[in-house]
Amino acid sequence: xxxxxxxxxxxxxxxxxxxxxxxxxxxxxxxxxxxxxxxxxxxxxxxxxxxxxxxxxxxxxxxxxxxxxxxxxxxxxxxxxxxxxxxxxxxxxxxxxxxxxxxxxxxxxxxxxxxxxxxxxxxxxxxxxxxxxxxxxxxxxxxxxxxxxxxxxxxxxxxxxxxxxxxxxxxxxxxxxxxxxxxxxxxxxxxxxxxxxxxxxxxxxxxxxxxxxxxxxxxxxxxxxxxxxxxxxxxxxxxxxxxxxxxxxxxxxxxxxxxxxxxxxxxxxxxxxxxxxxxxxxxxxxxxxxxxxxxxxxxxxxxx
Numbered sequence: 001x002x003x004x005x006x007x008x009x010x011x012x013x014x015x016x017x018x019x020x021x022x023x024x025x026x027x028x029x030x031x032x033x034x035x036x037x038x039x040x041x042x043x044x045x046x047x048x049x050x051x052x053x054x055x056x057x058x059x060x061x062x063x064x065x066x067x068x069x070x071x072x073x074x075x076x077x078x079x080x081x082x083x084x085x086x087x088x089x090x091x092x093x094x095x096x097x098x099x100x101x102x103x104x105x106x107x108x109x110x111x112x113x114x115x116x117x118x119x120x121x122x123x124x125x126x127x128x129x130x131x132x133x134x135x136x137x138x139x140x141x142x143x144x145x146x147x148x149x150x151x152x153x154x155x156x157x158x159x160x161x162x163x164x165x166x167x168x169x170x171x172x173x174x175x176x177x178x179x180x181x182x183x184x185x186x187x188x189x190x191x192x193x194x195x196x197x198x199x200x201x202x203x204x205x206x207x208x209x210x211x212x213x214x215x216x217x218x219x220x221x222x223x224x225x226x227x228x229x230x231x232x233x234x235x236x237x238x239x240x241x242x243x244x245x246x247x248x249x250x251x252x253x254x255x256x257x258x259x260x261x262x263x264x265x266x267x268x269x270x271x272x273x274x275x276x277x278x279x280x281x282x283x284x285x286x287x288x289x290x291x292x293x294x295x296x297x298x299x300x301x302x303x304x
Contacts, residue, residue, distance in 0.1 A: 086112045088144040095150040099132045115140050160191040172199040192221030208248050238271045247272040
């Protein structure tokens, strides 16, 4: 039977071509081409390997590497120095003239400058590092303008220290030095231990001092725990650590009560640290007069 088939294959050329035994190598190649990994290797890995090998061999030459880096540098310089990428000026909004001048001085940017050479994050950090700046937004806007939008810190109190008067914002953050008290007459003065850490409480107390504000000299932080309200005529209202606002309201109420007029008397201290036992401290002259009156009432001294 096999001899018959072999003889038929020899007699018929077409059957010889269809017979796998006619070419074992061709058959094996066809089987390999049916394998997904072999097709992937032949179509992807082999071309990639050839390209990588040729590129590695080319870059192995020092002259070729230098020429390639030089070409990249020239292309980058050409792109970065195009007119549409040039920053020609800086605009600062939201800042006072002196703050804007300080920003320009600290940045010290030489224009024109490519926008690729500007580190906007570093510019923003430099601007916000200024004492008078609360927040800042930096961007390059159309027309080649470096736009700096600033929100300044607004001074709300004067902080008296050993170095002089300093301006603080509502968060107790340093804004800048104050040349003179008269230049900021509308701001309250705070002093004492850690006074800058309790600015919000000082502002609430200041809002209650309307009836006696003309006599107000400031607030002194005692032991970093509580406030004293300092008035003219060397008078002082000592407030408790807790409930200071309520105690101050009571003191001002007593000062405004007809016939009592507490703060108009010869007092030096109104001590409200113990709300249930408020005490007062009189001046030396008032104390002597009081003892003299008591002595007269007791009959120990004759009125002349």
